[in-house]
Amino acid sequence: MDKRNTELLRAITDYLKNYDGPELRIMEVCGSHTGAIAKYGIPQLLSDRIHLISGPGCPVCVAPSAYIDRMIELSLQPDVIVTTFGDLLRVPGSRESLSEAKGRGAKARMVYSPFDTIDLAKKDPAHTYVFAALGFETTAPVYALMARQVLEDGIPNVKLLTAIKTMPAVIRALMDSGAPVNAFLAPGHVSVVTGSRIWEPLAEQYEIPFAVAGFQGIEILEALYGIARWTNGRSGGRVMNFYPSVVSRAGNEEAQTQIREVFEPVSAVWRGIGEIEGSGLALRGPYAALDAGSRGLSRDVRKNKACRCGEVLCGKIPPTACPLHGKVCTPLTPQGACMVSPEGSCRTWFEGGRKR
Incomplete structure (x- = not known):
């Protein structure tokens, strides 16, 4: 990393670590972001006023x-x-x-x-x-x-x-159900296909920022910095593209x-x-x-009735609030889908990547 980028990274991390603006609850709705956030230890680089919440962006986790x-x-x-x-x-x-x-x-x-x-x-x-x-x-x-x-x-x-x-429909459903979220880290891989414009109606309707991010530590930090700077002193929705190398508006x-x-x-x-x-x-x-019988698969029954995977996916509770987490539910004995995939929030918390 050259001197200019090193200085930029230092400025971003200093701002995020010392952020004292409105409390932020930022949901990442991509399982790859969940894994990357754990890998780079990003929660430990943030102010106590910035909370990262894992959403329903792990395909394995949301299969009924x-x-x-x-x-x-x-x-x-x-x-x-x-x-x-x-x-x-x-x-x-x-x-x-x-x-x-x-x-x-x-x-x-x-x-x-x-x-x-x-x-x-x-x-x-x-x-x-x-x-x-x-x-x-x-x-x-x-x-x-x-x-x-x-x-x-x-x-x-x-x-x-x-x-x-x-993705857009589930984000709308989360917001309409009162999910405790006031900003979104928009999924980079999805945005490559859909374009960043797909988030614009949601940003406008709910008056919250969306930041499209890549998957390297610096790319995620840049997106979080953009959200924090926008929210601190401004209001309303906005879509920001911090992954322009592969994501266009269209x-x-x-x-x-x-x-x-x-x-x-x-x-x-x-x-x-x-x-x-x-x-x-x-x-x-x-x-x-x-089609091998995909339509009409509406039944969704928890194998273990105490599993609170659904609330974790909606951002309503952290994985550690589930009574099974780390006890009967581990990567070796998963009771819910969120503990199976490396992109699942329960697994990343269990393996120590997400401390708060």
């Missing part, structure tokens, strides 16, 4: 139990193999996780790319391969490309079980077109939060034939 149960149901069928990313294997359904269901014959394969599923299916025509496609606007274009390839190549034994969520319009071609907005259930109108994406038109 009905989605996990459907995965297990499919994996137990004799001619079906479920493919998924590693974290999802351990997320609890209403009774068990997919990993636990392997003990009674569930067939699941971990993959590193959605397109690995296509390769597996071509080599094994005797089985139908169902890919667990969950995520946000970030991964939706990749899933759209996958669906298009399956149809165009006429691959008969690939299906998708989708749980794709969109976003990736080609990716947006691909999403609109393959998916349509639907109501979706978020684990611990409930159903939110227009907050999900489902396969549409000819692509709907690839």
Whole structure:
């Protein structure tokens, strides 16, 4: 880091550490931000008047139990193999996780790319391969490309079980429900696709700032500094882009077109939060034939009734306020989805990255 950047970083951290303006409760709604904030020890660099709150931005964390149960149901069928990313294997359904269901014959394969599923299916025509496609606007274009390839190549034994969520609707739901938040660290990866303009109606409606941030420590600190400077002496909403190297106001319009071609907005259930109108994406038109039963998965049952994952995801309590945290709920024995993924707030707090 050159002298100029070193001085800039020192000025930013000095301001944030000594900030004495209006109390700030800033929610990061991206699981990657949650992990980065823990990695760089950012909470320890802030004034006691600045509070960082983890939101519902971890895709694994917000998958409802009905989605996990459907995965297990499919994996137990004799001619079906479920493919998924590693974290999802351990997320609890209403009774068990997919990993636990392997003990009674569930067939699941971990993959590193959605397109690995296509390769597996071509080599094994005797089985139908169902890919667990969950995520946000970030991964939706990749899933759209996958669906298009399956149809165009006429691959008969690939299906998708989708749980794709969109961010603006859940932020609106949180604000309408009284979430204790007065600023947002907007997700950088999502904003690459959607553009920063997607946050403008929310900033205007709720009169709060949104700061689009990257994932390096200095990038997050710059965004927090921008929020603090804006809030200290000003009021009203504003969208600030601190990730201009990859985020534009308009976003990736080609990716947006691909999403609109393959998916349509639907109501979706978020684990611990409930159903939110227009907050999900489902396969549409000819692509709907690839759906492995994603629609109507509205049941959301906690495996352990004492789990307070939903309140953590809404920013209403810190993970340590859950009676299970660090006791019966650990990364080895997760009772809720927030303890499974490295992007989950319960896990980052447990592993010592988030002290307050």
